[in-house]
Amino acid sequence: MAEKRKIKLIVNGVEMEGEAEPRTLLVHFLRDTLGLTGTHIGCDTGHCGCCTIIMNGVSVKSCMVLAYQAEGAEILTIEGLAKDGKLHPIQEAFWENHALQCGYCTPGQIMSAYFLLSRNPNPTEEEIRRGLEGNYCRCTGYVNIIKAVKAAAEKMQKAVK
Amino acid sequence: MSQAILCKEIPVPRKWVGTPIKTKEAPRLITGRGKFIDDIKLPNMLYAALLRSPYAHAKIKRIDTSKAEKLPGVVAIVTQEDVLKWCKPYPQIVPPPADKLLDYPIAVGKVRFVGEPVAAVAAESRAIAEDACELIEVEYEPLPPVLNAEDALKPDAPLVHEEVGTNLVWHEVFEYGDVDKAFAEADKVVSLKLHFHRFGCPPTEPHAVLADYDKGTGVLTIYCNNQMPMFCMALIGLSFNFPTEKIRIITPDIGGGFGSKILSYTYMMLISILALKAGRPVKWMEDRRENLAAGTHCNEVTFYVEAAAKKDGTILGIKAKTLHDVGAYLRYEPVGALLWIQVSSGPYRFKNLRMDVNAVVTNKGPVAPIRGYGRIQHLWMLERTVEQVARQLGLDPIEVKLRNYIKPEEMPYVTPSGATYDSGDYPTALKKALEMINYEEWRRKQKELWKEGRYIGIGAALFQDSGTNNFAQVRLIYHKNPFSGNSRMAEMWMDEFGRIIVAVGSNPHGQNHETVVSQVVADVFGVTPDDVFVVPGFDSWVHGWTGHAGTYASQFAVSGIGAVLGAAKRLREKIATIAAHMLKAKPEELEFRDGKVWVKGTDRSVAFWQIANLAYRNILELPEGVEPGLRVIYTWKAPFKLPDMEKKTVNATLTYSYQAHACVVEVDAETGKVKILDYAVVDDCGIPINPAVVEGQVHGSTMNGIAAALYEEFVYSKEGQLLSSTFMDYLFPTTLEIPNVKVEHMITPSPFTELGTKGVGEGSLVPLGAICSAIEDALSPLGIVITDSHNPPERLYRMIKEAQKRK
Numbered sequence: 001m002a003e004k005r006k007i008k009l010i011v012n013g014v015e016m017e018g019e020a021e022p023r024t025l026l027v028h029f030l031r032d033t034l035g036l037t038g039t040h041i042g043c044d045t046g047h048c049g050c051c052t053i054i055m056n057g058v059s060v061k062s063c064m065v066l067a068y069q070a071e072g073a074e075i076l077t078i079e080g081l082a083k084d085g086k087l088h089p090i091q092e093a094f095w096e097n098h099a100l101q102c103g104y105c106t107p108g109q110i111m112s113a114y115f116l117l118s119r120n121p122n123p124t125e126e127e128i129r130r131g132l133e134g135n136y137c138r139c140t141g142y143v144n145i146i147k148a149v150k151a152a153a154e155k156m157q158k159a160v161k
Numbered sequence: 162m163s164q165a166i167l168c169k170e171i172p173v174p175r176k177w178v179g180t181p182i183k184t185k186e187a188p189r190l191i192t193g194r195g196k197f198i199d200d201i202k203l204p205n206m207l208y209a210a211l212l213r214s215p216y217a218h219a220k221i222k223r224i225d226t227s228k229a230e231k232l233p234g235v236v237a238i239v240t241q242e243d244v245l246k247w248c249k250p251y252p253q254i255v256p257p258p259a260d261k262l263l264d265y266p267i268a269v270g271k272v273r274f275v276g277e278p279v280a281a282v283a284a285e286s287r288a289i290a291e292d293a294c295e296l297i298e299v300e301y302e303p304l305p306p307v308l309n310a311e312d313a314l315k316p317d318a319p320l321v322h323e324e325v326g327t328n329l330v331w332h333e334v335f336e337y338g339d340v341d342k343a344f345a346e347a348d349k350v351v352s353l354k355l356h357f358h359r360f361g362c363p364p365t366e367p368h369a370v371l372a373d374y375d376k377g378t379g380v381l382t383i384y385c386n387n388q389m390p391m392f393c394m395a396l397i398g399l400s401f402n403f404p405t406e407k408i409r410i411i412t413p414d415i416g417g418g419f420g421s422k423i424l425s426y427t428y429m430m431l432i433s434i435l436a437l438k439a440g441r442p443v444k445w446m447e448d449r450r451e452n453l454a455a456g457t458h459c460n461e462v463t464f465y466v467e468a469a470a471k472k473d474g475t476i477l478g479i480k481a482k483t484l485h486d487v488g489a490y491l492r493y494e495p496v497g498a499l500l501w502i503q504v505s506s507g508p509y510r511f512k513n514l515r516m517d518v519n520a521v522v523t524n525k526g527p528v529a530p531i532r533g534y535g536r537i538q539h540l541w542m543l544e545r546t547v548e549q550v551a552r553q554l555g556l557d558p559i560e561v562k563l564r565n566y567i568k569p570e571e572m573p574y575v576t577p578s579g580a581t582y583d584s585g586d587y588p589t590a591l592k593k594a595l596e597m598i599n600y601e602e603w604r605r606k607q608k609e610l611w612k613e614g615r616y617i618g619i620g621a622a623l624f625q626d627s628g629t630n631n632f633a634q635v636r637l638i639y640h641k642n643p644f645s646g647n648s649r650m651a652e653m654w655m656d657e658f659g660r661i662i663v664a665v666g667s668n669p670h671g672q673n674h675e676t677v678v679s680q681v682v683a684d685v686f687g688v689t690p691d692d693v694f695v696v697p698g699f700d701s702w703v704h705g706w707t708g709h710a711g712t713y714a715s716q717f718a719v720s721g722i723g724a725v726l727g728a729a730k731r732l733r734e735k736i737a738t739i740a741a742h743m744l745k746a747k748p749e750e751l752e753f754r755d756g757k758v759w760v761k762g763t764d765r766s767v768a769f770w771q772i773a774n775l776a777y778r779n780i781l782e783l784p785e786g787v788e789p790g791l792r793v794i795y796t797w798k799a800p801f802k803l804p805d806m807e808k809k810t811v812n813a814t815l816t817y818s819y820q821a822h823a824c825v826v827e828v829d830a831e832t833g834k835v836k837i838l839d840y841a842v843v844d845d846c847g848i849p850i851n852p853a854v855v856e857g858q859v860h861g862s863t864m865n866g867i868a869a870a871l872y873e874e875f876v877y878s879k880e881g882q883l884l885s886s887t888f889m890d891y892l893f894p895t896t897l898e899i900p901n902v903k904v905e906h907m908i909t910p911s912p913f914t915e916l917g918t919k920g921v922g923e924g925s926l927v928p929l930g931a932i933c934s935a936i937e938d939a940l941s942p943l944g945i946v947i948t949d950s951h952n953p954p955e956r957l958y959r960m961i962k963e964a965q966k967r968k
Binding site: 021023024028031032036037038039040041042043044045047048050077078079081082087091094095096098100101102103104105106107110125128129130132133134135136137138139140141142143144145146 | 181183184186187188189190191192193194195197199200202287288362363364365366367414415416417418419446448449450670671672673853854856857858860861863864865887888889893895896897899901902
């Protein structure tokens with residue numbers, strides 16, 4: 001076992017630090033060391049997208065990133081999305097459109113949608129499908145997830161105007 | 162007679178029941194505050210990893226854990242010796258000789274499938290536990306594996322379980338009507354060999370267990386994501402050498418189940434043994450490779466079918482021999498080989514049926530009660546068969562299906578096997594689904610497109626989703642099986658401040674029980690769903706339960722809600738008695754509204770909190786003979802009977818939701834790839850409590866069916882290695898594969914339930930029927946017959962090329 005090293009990073013706007021082994025995955029570091037359990041693990045192989053977070057403005061599957069690689073990074077997780085007790089429009093849209101059932105994949109879906117809408121505020125259905133293809137869901141058949149992302153885009157557009 | 166109502170919007174029969182309110186569970190789940198097993202951390206907790214078999218079939222000659230034990234951070238290791246100390250073999254539900262089959266939470270003596278647990282390690286971190294697994298030395302003596310049911314039945318086949326003496330673990334013949342006469346009178350007999358493939362519905366959260374033994378009290382708390390743990394307690398209690406009264410089971414939020422999370426009782430025991438040995442809490446999270454290899458497969462079935470039909474396509478009778486490959490252990494089997502009995506004639510009217518049922522063990526992963534358990538295989542077989550009858554008679558398959566459907570005026574309809582279909586209008590549902598895809602127009606276009614070499618096909622199917630099972634049906638497997646019926650317990654109380662709290666013995670994992678229960682209770686008490694708190698999750702020391710408790714078999718809207726309604730009425734009655742005394746009125750003069758009880762037509766009222774205060778604190782003012790407190794329990798019992806053992810008939814389920822699917826596909830002859838051009842569903846589950854929740858279930862079930870028909874398959878090599886062991890090879894469909902599905906609803910209320918509800922959820926994976934039909938239709942110019950439930954590009958490509966060569 002290699003020695004642990006201290007990692008410093010900014011998570012949801014707050015400077016945080018903790019120890020990690022060289023092999024520690026970022027998702028384990030977030031969950032087990034920093035206690036941010038909203039980011040889930042569904043496959044360990046980079047397929048399911050349950051562990052999707054935003055790292056330096058880009059969506060990543062945090063099971064595919066080592067904690068060491070996140071040194072100094074700015075991270076946004078599902079816990080950082082609602083501000084002052086007010087849900088983010090994407091979260092609202094997921095709730096209003098029944099875009100979740102068991103809720104296990106939901107944080108990852110929402111973070112992917114967040115990244116998609118940050119790059120493309122007014123996506124077509126096809127673009128939403130491409131933007132979310134890395135996030136598996138067994139419960140919803142994706143129908144209401146796609147509906148929710150469309151609704152979120154509209155909400156966010158209105159808020160800008 | 163139930164009336165079919167066709168509607169885009171579901172009518173609202175009550176104030177809250179029937180309303181698509183936003184769910185109560187969502188706020189925690191969309192903010193990352195859900196609580197799943199992996200989110201729970203107890204003081205001093207260890208992490209587990211399992212060492213699993215790399216062989217499909219091998220003797221275990223020696224297990225040496227000494228190197229692993231010396232690794233710093235390793236606290237305890239469990240192997241077969243510990244398991245034999247703590248466990249008796251699990252009880253089996255099969256008749257002799259297969260009842261002798263030995264099954265434990267871990268391999269004992271030999272391994273029987275790739276991925277079978279051989280050792281378990283508890284360590285200070287998951288990484289250390291995994292390192293330790295690599296240091297465990299296991300000496301195996303590989304044995305030849307048997308990898309399909311037909312091979313397993315050959316006289317010289319290796320035995321999966323020597324103690325049984327055969328790989329055929331259950332065989333039974335069921336005969337209804339006069340099958341020989343039906344075949345003698347037939348204008349046409351159609352014979353088919355069909356294969357229903359092995360897949361699963363792997364949920365995004367794999368299995369998980371956290372076991373915590375309290376040395377002070379002797380209590381063992383098992384946190385798990387099992388979806389029917391209190392049913393599994395029967396197995397745990399009979400095999401675990403631990404006092405059952407000191408076992409407490411908790412399920413928090415669960416990340417999907419789809420039936421696969423029923424079999425995790427073996428892990429619940431294994432991790433408990435590890436925690437007992439370590440003397441510290443131990444958490445185990447299954448990883449995805451483990452999950453795909455060991456416990457989420459459906460019954461794989463080979464069918465030999467014969468159908469007798471009249472010239473006009475009327476089906477007279479069906480004979481089917483089934484070979485169920487149930488994998489290495491029985492666990493919940495051979496129930497999956499029996500459950501066709503809930504839907505023996507499917508949506509059809511034929512009366513003559515012979516089922517020759519065979520359940521066979523092989524060296525593959527054990528099967529689980531996957532979504533549509535045991536019925537999807539049978540319903541798919543019937544669709545393939547009826548379709549072939551039509552094609553071989555030169556008739557339109559859809560017309561033949563409609564001709565053979567049970568008519569709405571025949572409901573409730575008793576099937577050959579004694580099941581009673583409660584209500585429904587199958588022809589209308591199918592016609593509506595066809596209309597939604599512009600059937601007539603596609604039929605016209607299809608002929609032109611065929612000429613252009615484009616293979617367009619239309620398919621339609623209707624499957625029932627039989628819900629609320631009668632456990633007595635397993636007596637038809639073995640008459641001594643000591644369970645029957647179905648029941649559900651709910652506890653409800655008004656606290657001393659007048660707030661309403663409900664606890665139901667279920668283990669929801671996406672079905673929104675907190676939401677739908679609060680809707681039903683809100684209507685009984687004249688409050689809003691926000692005024693009703695439904696205790697989240699399940700805790701065997703908090704939630705009342707019976708041996709049928711759990712979340713499975715499409716039944717909460719019937720059994721769970723039955724219990725909730727019963728409890729609500731009982732509580733309401735007691736509140737009314739006290740309120741009548743306070744208001745100097747008669748109970749029947751009262752109404753419940755806005756958190757108060759009113760004397761109807763007056764402005765006289767008393768608030769819930771005032772009544773509750775009387776019941777809990779100011780008890781000397783209670784009316785004579787009324788017990789203090791406002792807490793009730795109600796146990797709902799399904800109106801079932803025991804099977805007729807001679808005729809082998811049973812009313813196996815209480816309600817029959819159904820879905821009619823219609824689709825248009827295009828098969829690319831150059832690649833074999835299937836593209837879905839349009840997809841429509843008509844769903845009927847009686848009165849929906851929350852239409853949004855119901856529609857979500859329909860979407861999910863449809864996706865699972867599309868996944869099975871086109872993408873997902875567990876493939877084994879000839880050595881018994883699982884080749885689709887990660888999501889790289891086991892193709893979980895994404896937003897790019899699943900089309901937009903149009904859904905409309907019909908309502909034929911169930912005459913057998915108080916609210917007219919029917920169970921919904923499993924949905925029977927109807928796309929298996931509709932898509933296979935559409936593919937066969939598309940390729941009909943080539944004369945291709947679809948005989949496998951799984952049709953990935955490589956299979957269709959080969960079939961198309963061969964057919965083109967023949968031409």
